[in-house]
Amino acid sequence: MQANHTYRPVRVKRLVAVCAALVALFALSAVAYAADVGGIQRTIQIWLHGELTDAVFQVENGSYTLDVPNGDGTTSQRAGGGVAIDAFGGERPLTEEELLAQLDHPEVEYNDDGTVVVYYRDQSFDITDLFDEDGVCYLQLEEDGHPLYMTVEYQNGYSTSTSRYPAPSGSSVG
Known part of the structure; x- marks a missing residue:
């Protein structure tokens, strides 16, 4: 019986070490989960x-x-x-x-007073009077010293290209 008594403190130490390892594992997984969620x-x-x-x-x-x-x-x-x-x-x-x-990318803003303004980086353009009879405006912007071609369809979105003016969405020209 004396022999069992000498092993008992070793079992308690192992049990404490295993519990500490499990607590550390759960704490680390909670931190990893919280980092991943955000x-x-x-x-x-x-x-x-x-x-x-x-x-x-x-x-x-x-x-x-x-x-x-x-x-x-x-x-x-x-x-x-x-x-x-x-x-x-x-x-x-x-x-x-x-x-x-x-x-x-450029921003197109339709204001309450009827004006339409395009913002791109530090540039702004009032394009209100540039729309044709189909409600399309073609605008050339500067992007790092190179042209950026923009096609704006009045209240129907816009598209850009670095090589040419994109065709309006209602156009059959590709």
Whole structure:
């Protein structure tokens, strides 16, 4: 019986060590889970209405949310995302770099007074009087010293290209 008594402290030490290891494992997995749930979050600078603005950019599984400060101290949220399709038809979520590239695009603003303004980086253009009879406006912007061709369809979106003016969506010209 004396022999059992000498082994008992060793069993208790093992039990304490195993419990401590399990507690550490659960704590680390909870931290990893919490980090994964929130996605990647950081502050970025983005062009909004012709001004460089700080915004909180959060990425999760090919999608992003962007918390943008408003002039009155509140914030508004924008979101986007998507997938890339490879040559074999396989899909994958967009990367953070691809999502950031989505944010570097012109903005078209339709104002209450009827004016239409295009913002691109630090440039702004009033295009109100540039729409043709079909409601289409063609605009050439500058992108890092190279032209960026833009086709705006009045209140129906826009498209851009680095090589030529994109055809309007209602056009049969491809």
